[in-house]
Amino acid sequence: MNKLKLYIFILSFGLMSSFVVSEETEEEVVQPSNPQELLEIVKQGQFADTRQQRAREAQFRNEKNKQAKLLSDAKAERARLEKEAARLEQKFEANEALLVVAEEQLRERLGSLNEIFGHLAGNTTEARNIMEQSITAAQFGKDREEFMTNLGSKMNEGIKLATIEELETLWFELQREINASGEVVKFSADVITTDGNVESREVVRVGNFNVVSDGQYLTYSPTRG
Template identity: 45%
Template sequence: MKNRVITFAFSAILGLALSAPATAAESVSLDELLQQVKRGRVADAEENRTRLQEFQRNRANQQQALADLKAERAREEQRSATLEARFATNDEEIIELERALQERLGDLKELFGVLQQAAGDARGNFDSSLTQVQYPERSEWLTEFAQKMGSTNRLPTLQEIERLWFELQREMTESSKVSRFTTTVVSAEGEEQQREVVRVGLFNVVSDDKYLEYVQETGRLVELARQPQSRFTNRAEELFEADSGMTAFGVDPTRGQLLGLLVQAPSLIERIKQGQIVGYTIITLGVIGLAIALWRLLILTGVGAKIRSQSRNLEKPGNNPLGRVIKIAHDHPNVDVEGLELKLGEAILKETPKLNAMLPFLKIIAVVAPLLGLLGTVTGMIITFQAITLYGAGDPKLMAGGISTALITTVLGLCVAIPMVFLHTLVASRARRLTQILQEEAAGMLSERAEQQQTAGV
């Protein structure tokens, strides 16, 4: 109480000091402050007296509440002892009942265990089956059925056993059918669409001319990003449009695994890209060589036609290799055989380079292409060995890039070199044949000039 009075007095003094005005008329005297402290002490004493009387009045009530709580605790302790005794009795009764149940079950216990295992296996098979798209509710039922039997040891009812039998029989029946139904299909662009699909047993599902695959995680049919060859997609379209009868169709016996690998298999363009700069160089040389070979074949064909036409009219030399050779003989009618032979040989030598033009370049391409392929092979193997050095040989995918480069460049080099050898041989043989015609006609003209000179000498 003393501390409270001191605190009150200090607070009053502090309040007066903070709120006191500057004029002396409004200040509070010490006597007034003393009276205020005295009045506060009297009020505190009165409050404490009132609280003490209230506590004394409630003391009897608190003692009665304590007695009531002790009585309630005693009753609850008695009830707990009764429940414990009943629990022990029930536990013994349950043990006896379970023992009697196990004795009565006998061989049925093993049967129910096999039934539970069959339900679990069926659920796993159904989840990965194409028929799951048509009958999704069976998976939920099998899950609940297996959980109930496993967690509560509840015996299956006759209706549940017949339902399991029905689901197994329906799966076997549907595996031999070609069914048509409407379901959600995810397109190659990722859009969900309601489409009519045709399921071929447990093997494949098609829609129009597209093969679909079943994604177990999402429970959706997804259109393959890359479809098989046209001969298979055409058969799929025929099957989709057929109403009855027999239709040829390409079936994937692995239930979509081979079709799924088509997404990972690179196309022709992707394989060419694996050859990188060496592969592009080989292809460029092949295109250039093919263009040169076709160009030379066209030119030699035209020249050959002119030469054959000229060989039937030796009196009027034209603007072609044989005509120019004949013109040499006509321009020198008085030259002896030896001199004419030299002049004709010189003319043939002038025409030969024109006929053999670009042949060396074709031969160079035929030789360089496999060498570039070998260069790409070596480069790819270097990349492979670097990957092995850095990451080891545990993951084949790390080495796949270098091996692909090595093999693709070799294939490209051979694919360019082999046709170039044939084209070079074809063009060279055509030019050699024309040169041979020039030599034959020149030999004929020399023989004719020799006969004329012999006749004139006689």
């Protein structure tokens, strides 16, 4: 029996010695001097419960807790954003419905004024088409065409009435085009020569019929202005 105890003690001592050598970074392990001390060491778990191992376990638990918190925060943020998106979508749909109702009420209140919208939209569209092709555009420029386009779009919406200034500008441009059709005037304009060069010349416009420069008849190009 004593031989068996001695054998166990020697074997355990050898295992502890090899453990200490292979784990240089571990804390120093108490060497047992007799079987009783060996029993106490085993009981206290000093073989496994080293400082480095405890540190690794603590670090692992800490990282695991951090990852769990990050995941929880991400899920909470996603839920918040989804809730906010749903709220904004509902608000948008509600506003769209209110806008439709408001526009319909406005049209009902405007009543016969809708006919004015239609007349103005038609007149501005027709005037713009005439002015785009008219040789008077070489003298008066493209601003009046842009004005007609914008006013026509506004009237087609049927929401806002034309202002006094817009009506006066419309009348002025229509009257100016009518007057220009009976005028013979001289003005400076860019002329494209037969070789493709652009020259600034004095030209003579004869109503809405012809434009002459240096004894040559010119044609107006709406795309070049």
